[in-house]
Amino acid sequence: MRTKTFVLLGGVFVALASFAHGYQCQDYGPLAGSPQGVRLTQEEHPSGWRRRQCVSCHPIRAIHCDDDSAFLTGWDMGWVRGVVERRGEASCILCHGDNGTGSSTQEE
Ligand code: HEC
Numbered sequence: 001m002r003t004k005t006f007v008l009l010g011g012v013f014v015a016l017a018s019f020a021h022g023y024q025c026q027d028y029g030p031l032a033g034s035p036q037g038v039r040l041t042q043e044e045h046p047s048g049w050r051r052r053q054c055v056s057c058h059p060i061r062a063i064h065c066d067d068d069s070a071f072l073t074g075w076d077m078g079w080v081r082g083v084v085e086r087r088g089e090a091s092c093i094l095c096h097g098d099n100g101t102g103s104s105t106q107e108e
């Protein structure tokens with residue numbers, strides 16, 4: 001009985017902790033190894049494909065906060081954060097492609 005309660009509480013705690021962490025920093029793993037690098041493809045972005053309002057699902061302060069893979073990808077995430085801070089949502093397509101919206105000349 002006691003163990004059960006303990007396990008249950010543990011589960012709740014882990015869920016809360018990962019929720020809090022997920023909110024602070026979204027992490028979908030290194031994109032460098034995906035088919036088109038940081039450019040989005042339909043396969044890797046099923047839930048967000050053809051959507052323009054990137055920040056409604058990816059709040060700016062919840063993204064680009066993982067500096068750990070920078071040494072693998074070669075991206076300076078501090079610089080990326082700076083670009084996004086200055087140019088806001090309009091900057092997303094510069095690096096991630098047009099997300100299927102056809103608003104750039106990028107061929108798909
Ligand atoms: C409706 C919510 C939603 C919108 C709008 C949205 N996304 Fe996403 N995005 C997601 C989800 C959920 C994931 C996780 C992968 C998945 O299930 O599609 C994701 C994953 C990503 C990833 C990681 C992809 C990978 O390979 O792991 C990037 C980069 C990204 N989104 C950028 C954008 C950009 C840029 C825009 C705007 C052009 C955008 N998203 C709009 C929900 C959204």
Ligand code: HEC
Pocket residue numbers: 025026027028029030031032038054055058060062063064065066069073075079080083084088089090091092093094095096
């Ligand atoms: C200057 C280039 C650049 C711009 C502009 C940019 N990104 Fe990114 N983005 C990156 C790089 C580089 C990564 C990390 C790729 C990796 O982890 O391998 C990334 C990762 C992401 C991820 C995955 C989660 C994470 O934090 O690693 C999401 C979601 C995302 N970007 C959304 C956006 C949205 C929304 C915008 C516009 C507000 C945007 N990006 C603008 C370069 C950029």
